[in-house]
Every structure is written in structure tokens, then in C-alpha cells.
Amino acid sequence: MNKAGLHHNYLTNDSGWKAWLLTTDHKRIGVLYMGSILVFFLLGAAAAAIIRVELLTPEGDFVRTDTYNKLFTLHGVAMVWFFLIPSIPAVLGNFLIPMMIGARDVAFPRLNLASWYIYVLGGLFTIGTLLAGGVDTGWTFYTPYSSQFSNTYVVSTVCGVFIVGFSSIFTGLNFIVTIHTLRAPGLTWFRLPLFIWAHYATSIILVLATPVLAITLALLAVERLLKIGIFDPALGGDPLLFQHLFWFYSHPAVYIMILPGMGVVSEIVSCFARKRVFGYRSMAFALLAIAIVGFLVWGHHMFVAGQSLYAGVVFSLLSFLVAIPSAIKVFNWTATFYKGSISFDAPLLFALGFIGLFTVGGLTGLYLATLAVDVHLHDTYFVVAHFHYIMVGGMVMAFLGGLHFWWPKITGRLYPEAWGRLAAIVIFLGFNLTFFPQYLLGYFGMPRRYHTYPPEFQGLHVLSSIGAAALAAGFLLPMVYLFWSLRHGALAGPNPWNAKGLEWQTASPPPEDNFEAVPVVTEEAYAYQPEEADGV
Amino acid sequence: MVSEREPALAYQFDDANQQREAATLGMWIFLATEVMFFGALFLGFSVYRAAYAEAFAEASRHTDLLLGSFNTVVLLTSSLTMALAVHAAQTGRQKSLFTLLLLTMLLGVVFLGIKGMEYYEEYVKRLVPVLNFTYPGNHPQQAELYFYLYFAMTGLHALHIFVGISVLAVIAFLAWRRRFSPAYYTPVELTGLYWHFVDIVWVFLFPLLYLIGGR
Amino acid sequence: MHQPVAAKIYYRVWMVLLLLLAVTIGSAFFQLGALGVALNLAIAAAKALLITLFFMHLRYSKRLNWLAAGAGFFWLIILFSLTLSDYLTRGWLFAPW
Numbered sequence: 001m002n003k004a005g006l007h008h009n010y011l012t013n014d015s016g017w018k019a020w021l022l023t024t025d026h027k028r029i030g031v032l033y034m035g036s037i038l039v040f041f042l043l044g045a046a047a048a049a050i051i052r053v054e055l056l057t058p059e060g061d062f063v064r065t066d067t068y069n070k071l072f073t074l075h076g077v078a079m080v081w082f083f084l085i086p087s088i089p090a091v092l093g094n095f096l097i098p099m100m101i102g103a104r105d106v107a108f109p110r111l112n113l114a115s116w117y118i119y120v121l122g123g124l125f126t127i128g129t130l131l132a133g134g135v136d137t138g139w140t141f142y143t144p145y146s147s148q149f150s151n152t153y154v155v156s157t158v159c160g161v162f163i164v165g166f167s168s169i170f171t172g173l174n175f176i177v178t179i180h181t182l183r184a185p186g187l188t189w190f191r192l193p194l195f196i197w198a199h200y201a202t203s204i205i206l207v208l209a210t211p212v213l214a215i216t217l218a219l220l221a222v223e224r225l226l227k228i229g230i231f232d233p234a235l236g237g238d239p240l241l242f243q244h245l246f247w248f249y250s251h252p253a254v255y256i257m258i259l260p261g262m263g264v265v266s267e268i269v270s271c272f273a274r275k276r277v278f279g280y281r282s283m284a285f286a287l288l289a290i291a292i293v294g295f296l297v298w299g300h301h302m303f304v305a306g307q308s309l310y311a312g313v314v315f316s317l318l319s320f321l322v323a324i325p326s327a328i329k330v331f332n333w334t335a336t337f338y339k340g341s342i343s344f345d346a347p348l349l350f351a352l353g354f355i356g357l358f359t360v361g362g363l364t365g366l367y368l369a370t371l372a373v374d375v376h377l378h379d380t381y382f383v384v385a386h387f388h389y390i391m392v393g394g395m396v397m398a399f400l401g402g403l404h405f406w407w408p409k410i411t412g413r414l415y416p417e418a419w420g421r422l423a424a425i426v427i428f429l430g431f432n433l434t435f436f437p438q439y440l441l442g443y444f445g446m447p448r449r450y451h452t453y454p455p456e457f458q459g460l461h462v463l464s465s466i467g468a469a470a471l472a473a474g475f476l477l478p479m480v481y482l483f484w485s486l487r488h489g490a491l492a493g494p495n496p497w498n499a500k501g502l503e504w505q506t507a508s509p510p511p512e513d514n515f516e517a518v519p520v521v522t523e524e525a526y527a528y529q530p531e532e533a534d535g536v
Numbered sequence: 537m538v539s540e541r542e543p544a545l546a547y548q549f550d551d552a553n554q555q556r557e558a559a560t561l562g563m564w565i566f567l568a569t570e571v572m573f574f575g576a577l578f579l580g581f582s583v584y585r586a587a588y589a590e591a592f593a594e595a596s597r598h599t600d601l602l603l604g605s606f607n608t609v610v611l612l613t614s615s616l617t618m619a620l621a622v623h624a625a626q627t628g629r630q631k632s633l634f635t636l637l638l639l640t641m642l643l644g645v646v647f648l649g650i651k652g653m654e655y656y657e658e659y660v661k662r663l664v665p666v667l668n669f670t671y672p673g674n675h676p677q678q679a680e681l682y683f684y685l686y687f688a689m690t691g692l693h694a695l696h697i698f699v700g701i702s703v704l705a706v707i708a709f710l711a712w713r714r715r716f717s718p719a720y721y722t723p724v725e726l727t728g729l730y731w732h733f734v735d736i737v738w739v740f741l742f743p744l745l746y747l748i749g750g751r
Numbered sequence: 752m753h754q755p756v757a758a759k760i761y762y763r764v765w766m767v768l769l770l771l772l773a774v775t776i777g778s779a780f781f782q783l784g785a786l787g788v789a790l791n792l793a794i795a796a797a798k799a800l801l802i803t804l805f806f807m808h809l810r811y812s813k814r815l816n817w818l819a820a821g822a823g824f825f826w827l828i829i830l831f832s833l834t835l836s837d838y839l840t841r842g843w844l845f846a847p848w
Contacts, residue, residue, distance in 0.1 A: 098548075105548040107558045173565050180815060181558040182548065208826045211569045215576035219688075226666045228684045229677065230580065236677045241583055244834045245576055295829055299837065311837035513547070557813070564816045568823030575827040582831065583838055605776055609769065616765040619806040626755040725808075732806045736799045743791035747779040750787060 009412065009509040024109035025512060030095035031410070032116050033086060038479075040082035040123065043130075045472065047075040051451075052434075052468040055461045060452045068451040069136035070152065076139025081161050082123055084395055085253065088260035089171060089206075090119070092402050093199045095410060097175060099503035099510065100193050102184025102519040107177040111170050119167040125160030129153045138449060140250070143231035143242040147223040154224055158217040165210045165217075168256075172206025175199050184502070186521035190284070193501055193525050194277060197284045198263025201291035205252045205259075209295070213249035216242065240306050247298035255294040258358070258390060259287060261398030262329055265351045268405050269333050271499040272348035273340030276526035279332040286325035286332075293322040303374045312371055319369035326362050330355060345497075346420030350401030353428045357393025361386055364439065379449075382442025388435045392471075397427070400478060407482065408492030412509040415489055419481045427474035433467025500526055556722050563726045567733045570696075574737050577692065581685045581744065584678075591678035593749025595671075598663055599686070600654050604746045607650045608738065614643035615735045622728045625721035630714055633724070637708040640731065644701045651694050658683075686745055693741060696734045703727055756811070764805045771798050 010027045020028060051071050054062040063071065094112065098105050106112050129135060135157040137146040146154050179200050183192075219230060220242065229235025231242045270277045277283055299307055299315030333355055342348070364386040368374050377383060400423075407415050437460040442448075446457050453461070495504040506515050549555040585592045621636035655664075662670040665684045673679065707727050710716065716724055775794045778787055804810040809820060 103548060107548065108562060109546075109548060169569055173562060173569070176565055177558050177562045180561060181554055204822070207565055207569050208572055208822065211573035212576045212830065215573055219580065222688070228665050229681060230584075230684065236584075236588065236681055238583070238587075240837075241580060244837065245579070248576075248830055248834070295826065296833065299833065308837045308840040308843065310840040310843050311833070314833075314836060560812075561815060561819065564819035568819050568826075571823035571827055572830075575830060578827075579830055579834055583834065586835070586838060601776070601779075605772070608772055612765065612768045612772065615768075615802060615806050616761055619761045620758060623755055623758055623761065729807055732802050736802055739798045739802070740792075740795045743775055743795055747775065747791055748788060750782050751779045 007507055008511060009507060010512045011412075011509050013512050022113070024105070024113055026094050026098050026105050026109065026112060027410075027510065027514075029112050029116055030091050030093075033090040033094065033119070036116070036120060036123065037083050037086055037091065040078045040126075043127075044075050044078035044083055045475070047071045047078070048468065049472065051075065052465040054451050055453075056458075056465050058453050058455045058458050063451070065451065066136060069138070069449070070134035072449055073135050073138050074130060077126060077135075077157065077161065079391075080139055080253070080257075081164055082119075082126065084257045084391060085168060086119060086171075087257075087395070087399050088264060088402060089175070089199060089202060089256075090115075090167075092264065092399075092406060093175065093202075093260060094171075096406065096503055097178060097196060097199060098182065099506070099514050100196055100501060101179065101182060101187055102502050102515065102521065103178065103182035104513045104515075106174045107181060108170075108174050112174055115167045115170045115174070118170070119164055122160045122162075122164030122167065125156055125163060129156045129160065132156070140246065141217075141220060141242075142246075143220065143223070143239040144233075147220060147231050147242075148227070155221045158221050162214050162217045162221075165214050168206045168210045172203035172210075175203040176207070179203075184519050184521055190281065191521055191523075191525055192284075193263075194266035194280070194283055194287070195260075195263035197287050198259045198266070201287040202256050202259045204288075204291050205256050205294065209249045209252040209256075212245060213253075216245040216249065219245070240302065243302050243305055244298070247301045248295075251298040251301065252291075252294045254387070254390070255290055257395050259290060261354060261358075261395045261402075262287065264398045264402035264405070265333065265354050267499075267501070268347045268351040268401050269336050270526040270528060271405070271497055272345060272351075273337050273342050274528045275336055275340040276524065276528060277332065278335035278338075279328075280525065282328055283332055286328045289325040290322060293318065293325070297322055297369075300369055300374070303371055304378050316369055316371045320366065323362060323366055323369075326358075330359050330362075344421070346415075346417060346424050347401045347405035347497075349421055349424035349428075350397045350404065353397040353424060353431075354394050354401065357389050357397065357428075357431065361389030361393060364389065377442060379447055380442035381438040381446045381448055384448050385435045385438035385442060388438070393431055393435070397424075397431075400424070400427070403478070403482070405497070406503075407485070408496045409503055409508045409510070411486055411489075412492055412507075413485045413489030414492045414496060415478075415485045416481050419477060423474055423477035423481075426477065427471060430467050430470030430472075430474045434464050434471050435467070437461070437463045437467075500528060552720075559722050559726060560729075563729050567729065570733060570737075574689075574692070577685070577689050578740070578744070581689065584681050584685065585744075585748065588675065588678040588681070591675035592682045594673050594675070595679040595682035596745060596747070596749040597751065598658075598661065599746050600657055601746055601751060603650050603654050603657075604742060607647050607654075608742050610643050610647045610650070611735050611738050614640050614647070615732055617643065618728045618731045622721070622724050625711075625716045625724045626718055628718045630711070630716075633716065634708060634711045637704055637711055637724075641701050641704045641708065644697050644704070648694060648697055648701075651690065655687075689741055689745070693734065693737055696737070700727075700731050700734055703730070754811075756805070756808070760805060764801050768798055768801060 010025055020032065023029060050063065051068070054060070054068060060068065132153055135150070135152040135154055137150050137152070137154060141154065141158065179196060223231055229237045231237045231239045233239065266277050266283060297315055297319040299311055300319045303312050364382070368377055368383060368386060404415060404420055407413070441457055441460045444457065446453055492508045494507050502519050505519060545552060546555060549558065617636050617639045621633055621640060624632035624636055658664060659668070662668045663683050665680050665687070669680050669683065671679045704727060707723055710723070771794050775791050778790055783790065803820060809816060
């Protein structure tokens with residue numbers, strides 16, 4: 001049965017295993033990634049579920065300590081490298097970037113397919129490690145525990161991450177060249193959708209930070225196998241060198257995770273407020289500023305690790321600075337709503353969730369950037385709450401918002417709007433119930449990565465676990481109704497949201513080479529007129 | 537008879553110029569990633585060099601300055617032949633192109649051969665960490681760190697040379713089949729960019745590893 | 752694509768590279784200490800610049816390629832300077848905790 005509609009499109013033009021597994025069509029590659037990252041999301045979510053069940057009681061009575069360590073490590077590794085980092089760029093970026101710039105494909109389509117295969121190979125290493133017994137070092141693999149003392153499968157895990165890093169690098173490389181060289185006639189830099197700017201900034205980080213991670217993990221693996229002492233104080237090494245190299249990548253990595261989400265939010269906000277994004281140029285420059293300044297702050301993860309106090313002061317100051325462009329973006333999204341014509345469809349609900357929760361998460365980042373305060377909050381649940389507000393409250397909501405917004409374009413079907421709104425609300429409420437108590441837990445002194453705790457913390461942990469159950473239910477909803485819509489959803493036309501942007505000027509789902517004729521761009525991005533009605 | 541075949545224009549590009557510019561930009565970005573890749577090792581080396589200046593200086597004097605210097609000349613010359621090969625492609629001199637590509641490969645192989653000789657020498661002198669490290673001087677632990685980084689950095693570099701030689705073999709084969717012309721020689725140019733980059737890495741490796749302690 | 756560079760430029764660059772190599776090796780025989788390190792790094796940078804500009808044709812390339820080349824180098828500077836800012840100042844101030 002035809003996937004959608006009656007016209008020839010990228011889903012139907014060629015069928016069978018080979019047509020998908022050997023495709024060089026950026027749209028099909030985006031769909032391949034969508035399936036793969038779902039697998040790792042479920043894996044990471046399963047680990048989180050077990051963690052939250054364990055934390056219902058103060059004693060470590062649901063899982064052994066060893067197992068608990070392996071669970072939070074799996075959760076971190078799967079969610080960071082196999083879900084969050086690829087998510088928007090590999091799924092939505094791959095699908096939309098060529099379309100948004102009026103191109104037929106990315107600059108290097110075969111490299112694009114190779115990126116997906118490399119991702120799958122890295123993923124298989126990780127799953128294999130899990131089946132063999134897991135790893136218990138935490139996703140940060142700190143030495144000397146990981147290099148000298150852990151009895152788990154460290155080397156095979158870092159192999160998997162090393163491999164998937166190259167998937168990231170090649171994707172970033174592809175995006176940069178595509179955006180520079182394949183823009184349609186008339187599409188100057190300052191007419192580009194902010195989604196493109198966001199992915200450009202993300203790609204800069206992808207290509208410059210990930211190679212450092214690769215070498216760091218290689219050094220760790222060699223150290224673990226050969227024990228030469230590069231991170232071993234007894235042999236003249238410095239464990240902190242690992243942390244410097246690791247966080248040089250991993251801090252910019254969090255910007256890899258959030259910048260694409262910011263791009264998505266700009267697209268959604270302008271469409272559902274029927275208004276151009278306020279302060280377009282400052283939004284574009286803010287994206288670049290976050291990407292660049294984000295490289296200068298990594299030492300804030302090491303304030304109490306033995307780093308020089310002088311360096312700590314410098315990193316603290318730089319960390320305050322990186323908050324500024326983020327704040328500019330939040331102000332500008334807010335200003336975009338002013339005198340807009342707002343309709344609260346599901347994508348906008350997710351985007352609003354992003355704006356609020358990202359703000360909370362970002363502000364708590366300032367607490368942590370304050371050196372003296374971090375002495376007390378480091379390694380507590382305050383940190384855990386901070387980054388989950390940004391990663392889940394921010395990034396995952398943006399991903400879901402984008403998925404809903406572009407679902408009609410990708411599949412040619414409309415999802416059931418009422419269910420979409422319900423999911424957004426359940427996720428928002430469940431999320432806050434899960435993670436707000438964790439700020440309090442951290443403030444009161446609950447350390448992270450512990451599965452036993454003093455009884456006075458139980459109340460907050462129970463609230464958090466109940467919230468997690470609600471959050472899980474919220475995440476399940478889209479998995480069900482989006483899948484349902486593939487067969488039973490109403491057919492979407494080319495532009496069900498009446499949105500601006502080149503991707504909406506072609507059929508849903510798009511034909512294989514995207515456009516009937518190369519579009520010529522003559523207007524600014526987001527050229528919405530306030531009096532236009534939305535809807536089909 | 538030289539054939540002036542245009543490359544097939546990939547469907548995502550509008551014209552050959554766009555395709556070539558995209559390929560070149562792609563290679564420069566890839567080289568930027570390689571800078572960060574090697575750079576992380578250089579950082580590790582710099583940190584320990586700063587901490588253990590005396591031990592590192594002493595350890596570096598156990599490297600073979602003669603072979604290292606000769607190898608540097610070999611690699612710099614291979615960069616010359618590579619640049620001349622690209623020039624030959626640009627000017628349509630097919631025989632020169634093929635010869636110069638082979639010459640570049642040969643010099644690369646010579647480099648690897650000499651590096652192998654050095655490694656063997658270091659093995660005989662019992663300077664290989666984990667394998668047989670028995671250090672005659674002061675600070676053996678710190679010296680072992682030096683040699684670990686020495687083998688790691690030159691080993692990674694040698695791997696890149698090996699990859700370069702393999703790519704050159706393919707390009708040389710294509711050149712022999714008259715695949716390139718002044719209208720189309722992008723793969724030769726891109727191979728050249730990669731080869732020159734690997735040369736630049738050695739240009740920094742050589743003084744840091746062989747010369748820092750003075751002789 | 753730019754016009755072919757005259758072959759003699761490549762030969763000249765090669766000879767300058769060999770000359771710089773001779774200087775850098777020679778300098779190792781004088782106990783120059785920290786100055787020697789700085790000198791060797793400066794010479795290496797000069798050689799790298801010559802190879803980049805002439806052999807890699809960056810001199811005749813679009814500005815975008817300059818940006819890509821420069822970005823790699825610039826980011827390496829960030830990695831080095833901020834990390835060394837820790838290592839070189841560890842003894843300066845002591846944390847109260």
C-alpha cells in the first residue's frame with residue numbers, strides 16, 4: 001500500500017532492502033536515523049526506569065551497587081552519544097537542510113550514508129558491551145577508576161563511542177560544505193532559516209571537538225590495556241589530563257545537543273506566532289557565539305578536581321559569558337510572540353516547554369558556574385537536575401516539537417492534534433515532577449550516582465520517581481499515535497501549517513529530488529504577514 | 537592521445553566548478569579535524585614536557601638524530617614531488633604526473649622504512665614501553681612517558697603516511713589510465729592536500745621529539 | 752581553479768624548507784634552553800606556513816578555505832592555552848577546600 005498520497009515521492013519511488021540500505025537520498029537517511037536513535041532512546045529510558053524504581057527506597061534493595069553503576073553509565077552513554085547528539089541533526093537536519101536551502105541533496109550523499117553505517121557500527125559495540133556485562137565508570141570514564149580499577153568492559157565501550165564519533169564528524173563536515181556551496185539562487189546568508197544557522201554552528205563544534213574525544217578515548221583504552229601511566233600518578237601521569245581532554249569535547253558536546261533544538265524552536269515560534277523571529281541577526285550571531293564561547297568553559301567541570309584555582313576563576317568567568325547569547329535568544333523568542341497571532345498547536349506547546357525549561361536549566365547553570373557555590377553543588381543531584389532540564393526539558397522537547405511540526409512533511413500524514421497537545425502537557429508536567437525535586441535533593445546534599453541515601457531524602461525521591469512514570473507515559477504517547485498516523489492519519493497537503501520556508505513549497509512527502517524546479521529566493525526568512533490565517 | 541574526460545557531474549551539484557569547490561572545502565575541513573586529532577596528542581606531550589623537562593630532554597637524546605633528520609628531508613622532498621605532480625596534472629603532462637606520483641609514493645615508503653629501522657633500533661636499545669623498557673638514565677618513569685608519546689605520535693603519523701601511500705597508489709593507477717586532465721584533476725589536488733598536511737605534522741613532530749633537549 | 756603556479760616556485764620553497772631544517776637541527780647543538788624551544792617552534796611554524804601557502808595552494812585559494820585552515824589552528828590554540836593555564840598555575844593559588 002502506498003505510504004502516503006497518490007504522487008510519486010521519496011518513500012515510494014524505490015522499494016526493497018537495497019533501496020533503503022544503499023540509499024544516498026538524504027531524506028531516507030534521516031528516516032534511517034530516526035529508527036536507530038529510537039532504539040537507543042528506549043535503551044537509555046529503560047535504564048532510567050530501573051534507576052528511578054531503585055531510588056524509591058533509601059536502601060539499595062532493587063539492584064546491586066555494581067548493577068546500579070552499570071545502569072547510570074548505560075543511561076548516560078546511550079542518551080548522550082546515541083540519542084541526543086545525533087537526534088535533531090541526523091534526523092531533522094539531514095531531512096531538512098537540503099530542502100530548506102533549495103538543494104537536491106547534501107554535498108556528499110555517500111558520506112552521509114557512511115555516517116549512518118558508522119553510527120550503527122558504534123551502536124553495535126555498545127549493545128554488545130551491554131550484553132557482555134556492561135561498564136560501570138559513568139559516561140565520563142574518569143581515570144584512574146576507568147584506567148586502572150574498573151572490572152568492566154571499558155575498552156569495548158570506548159571503542160563504540162570512538163567509532164560513533166566519526167559519524168558525527170562526517171555529518172558536521174557534510175553540513176558545512178552543503179550550507180556553503182548548495183544554497184539556491186537568492187538565498188543569501190541572512191535569508192537563511194535559523195534552523196540552518198543552528199546546524200552550521202553545531203557542525204563547527206562537531207568537526208573541531210569530536211577528534212579530541214577520539215584521541216582521549218584511544219589514550220584511555222591504551223592506558224587500560226598497557227598501563228604505561230599517562231593518567232596514573234604513581235607512574236608520573238596526571239588523571240586530570242584525561243578530564244581536560246574529555247571535557248574539551250564534552251562541554252561543547254552539550255552545545256551540539258542544544259543548538260539544533262534552538263534552531264527548531266525558532267522555526268516553530270515564528271510559524272505559530274505568524275511573525276518573523278525578533279532580532280534575526282542577533283539570533284544568528286548568538287548561535288555562533290554559543291558555539292565558539294562554548295569551547296572556552298570546559299574547566300567548570302573540574303573546579304574541585306584539583307585544577308588550579310587561578311584556572312578555575314578564568315573558567316568561571318568564561319562560563320558566565322556563555323550564558324549571555326543564550327539569554328538573548330530567550331528574550332528574542334519572547335519578543336517574537338509579542339503582537340503575534342498565536343495558535344497553541346502541539347509543536348508550539350513543545351517549543352514553549354523548551355523556552356521555559358531551558359531557561360530554568362540555564363539559570364541553574366549560573367549557580368554551578370559560580371566557583372564557590374559549585375564546591376557545594378558539584379556531584380550532587382543539583383547538577384543532575386540542571387542538565388536534565390536542558391537536555392530533556394530543552395532538547396527532547398525541541399526534538400518532539402520538530403518531529404510534530406515536520407511530521408506532515410516527512411510522512412505526508414497529519415498526526416492527531418488533540419493527542420499531540422495531550423502528550424506535550426503530560427510530558428511537561430511529568431518532567432517537572434521528575435526533575436524539580438532533584439534540585440532540592442542536590443541542595444540538601446544528595447550525591448549523584450548513589451543508590452542508597454539517608455531516609456530524609458525519600459520523599460523527594462518518591463516524587464521524582466512518580467514524575468518519571470508520568471514522563472514515560474508522556475513519551476509513549478507520540479510513539480503510539482505517530483506510528484498510528486502513518487496508516488490512518490489524514491493526508492497532509494504540501495503546507496498544512498501555512499508556514500514559510502522552502503521545504504513547505506514542495507509536496508508532502510517530497511519527491512526524490514525535492515523540487516520540481518530549483519527555487520529562487522526573493523524574500524527574507526519568516527516573511528509572515530500577521531493577518532494571514534493559518535490552517536490548510 | 538590525451539583524453540579530456542569531464543567527471544560525471546553528481547546530481548546534487550549544478551556544475552563542475554561547484555563540485556570541485558565543494559570537494560576542496562570538504563578536504564580542508566577534514567584537515568582541520570586532523571589538526572585537532574593530532575593536536576590532542578601534542579597537548580599531552582606538551583603537558584608532560586613542561587612537567588618533566590629534564591627527563592624528556594634526556595630521553596629525546598636517545599632518538600636517532602641522523603635517521604630522523606634524513607627522514608625529514610625525505611618527507612619534505614615528497615611534498616615537492618607531490619606539488620609537482622599536481623602541477624603536471626594541471627598542465628596536462630600525463631607521463632610526468634604518473635612519474636611524480638610514483639616518486640612521492642617511493643619517498644613515502646622510504647620514510648616508513650627508515651621509521652621502521654628507528655623503531656627496531658629503539659627495540660634493540662630496550663626503549664619500548666611495556667615491551668622491554670629498561671632505561672639507563674635518571675627518571676625512568678618519566679622517560680617511559682616520553683617514549684610512549686614518541687611511539688604513539690610517530691605511530692599515528694606513520695599510519696597516516698601509510699594511508700596516504702595507499703591513496704596515492706589508487707591515484708597513480710587512475711593517472712596511468714589517463715583519467716586526469718587540466719579540466720579534471722581534483723582527486724590529485726585533494727590527495728596533495730592530505731599529503732602536505734601529513735608532512736606538516738612531521739615538521740612539528742621532528743623538533744619536539746628529536747631536538748628539544750639539545751644535542 | 753587558479754592558474755598553475757610556476758614549477759620553479761615549488762623548487763624555491765623546497766630549498767627554503769631544507770635551509771630552515773638545517774638551521775633547526777644546527778640550533779640543537781647550542782644549549783639554548785627555552786629560547787631554543789621557541790626558535791624551533793617558530794621555524795616549524797614557518798615551514799608549515801610555507802607548505803600551506805604554496806604547496807597546498809592556500810595563497811591562491813578562496814577565503815573560505817583560509818577560514819577552515821585557520822579554524823583548526825585557532826582551536827588548537829584554545830586547547831593548548833586554557834589547558835596549560837591550569838598546569839602552569841597550579842602552584843600559584845591554593846584552594847581553601
